[in-house]
Amino acid sequence: MKEEPEQTTRRNFIGWGLITSLAAFLGMLFYPIVRFIIPPTVAESSQNSVVAAKVNELQPNSAKIFPFANKPAILIRLASGEYRALTAVCTHLQCTVQYRSDFNAIWCACHNAKFDVNGAVISGPPPAPLDTFEVNMSGDDIIVSKRA
């Protein structure tokens, strides 16, 4: 059986024109709104090194948190007097970790994760070790830099 081609009436045509205009209008209205709501991406800090502390600021077997490229990092002075610097952002759910002098390790209070002073996971849920940074002395300053 041969199908009759559907007739486009004037009413249908105008209706179609109205609906497409309305859709275009709504698109024009909501496009800037949606783009406005999406926050602009803030450029990641290109900071490669920072003065984390002064020499003698930290006692042996203690640590401090310092900002490095907009994120917290941790500088640890081991009992031996050596320094270690690592990111202080836990690889599990991004909590900020702390140094525990009672068991000489890095600890995350959120889910009881433990890392050794080189960033390796000792126990707990973190899927990856903490990134480590280079530590250098320059006069009175302790300088922490990203590894090349």
Place this chain on the structure above:
Amino acid sequence: MKKQSKILNWLEERFDLSGINKFIDKKVVPVHKYHFWYGIGGIAMFLFVVQAVTGILLLLYYRPSADNAFESVEFIMTSVRFGWLIRSIHSWGANLMIFVLFVHMFSTFFMKAYRKPRELTWISGVILLVLSLAFGFSGYLLPWNKLAYFATKVGTEMASLVPFVGKEILIFLRGGEDVTGATLTRFFGFHVALLPAITMIFLGIHLLFIQAQGMSVPPSIEEEYKKNPKSIKFFPDFLLRDAVGWLVVLGLLGILAALFPWELGEKADPFASAPQGIKPEWFFVFLFETLKYVPPKILIFEGEVLAILAIALGVVFWMLVPFFDKRAQLNKPSPLFTAIGVTLVLYIIIMTAVSYLFS
């Protein structure tokens, strides 16, 4: 169409919609030579919706503190996509809304729409205008720029002229003795929470009264209209006509925002001198200019105090006009009140023009 009736059927099976249906079916708007003016209130309400939407959007990035407010608005205008557009529409929309409210108020005034039984609609409308001015005044400070800082300083200082409780009002408004970050936080609270809440109540009342009583036909054509009453249905005919007006206003806002983006100015500095040519927003300019001509002493009273009291009394008189205009209440022509209205319009226009042209 079929889908729509299905939804309606679904709702009707659960709720009794006959009252609403009857109301929608019955509601009509008179058609006569002044019919055009019925749409102005709708435009004002449309602009209020635009202000609410753009205001909520700005809240996503705005930070109400003296340290961050200016920078956050700068961030909105330079870093957020279409931020300049949203902020400019909010600023232009605010000014346009107040202008439209004045037009709406004077058009209903000259058509004597305030006469019985619509006295309370008029009063709620005047209250809404005052609330809109408060929106304008509080919102002006929020970008924390120099002009707004000094305008707020001068504006709030006026409040201290009120006899007996002036000082208390000043401290309430400023959140302390001076305009500081505390004032900004306070004005932010007024602007985004307190004023919208009060406005919603009065807007609800205003609309309820209009819906309950319908549109007023001006007394000058009432007899003629009664002989040949013509009307259109509110839904959908009048609403669609209104929507065309809203579309034009939205287009106008887009053009103004794109061609004349609202300036941000310089960050406020409480220890800097007031900039030259400082003025309040245009809708306060006629009052600002008036105060310049008031002598420092009138008899034993301070001139400014008397002027502030006179302005306050004027607002109360204006609000209670339906009760003073006895002739209009009896449906008789009331040329005296028409003359008062014309004088007020001319006064506002002349004083505003004088301020912008000669000072």
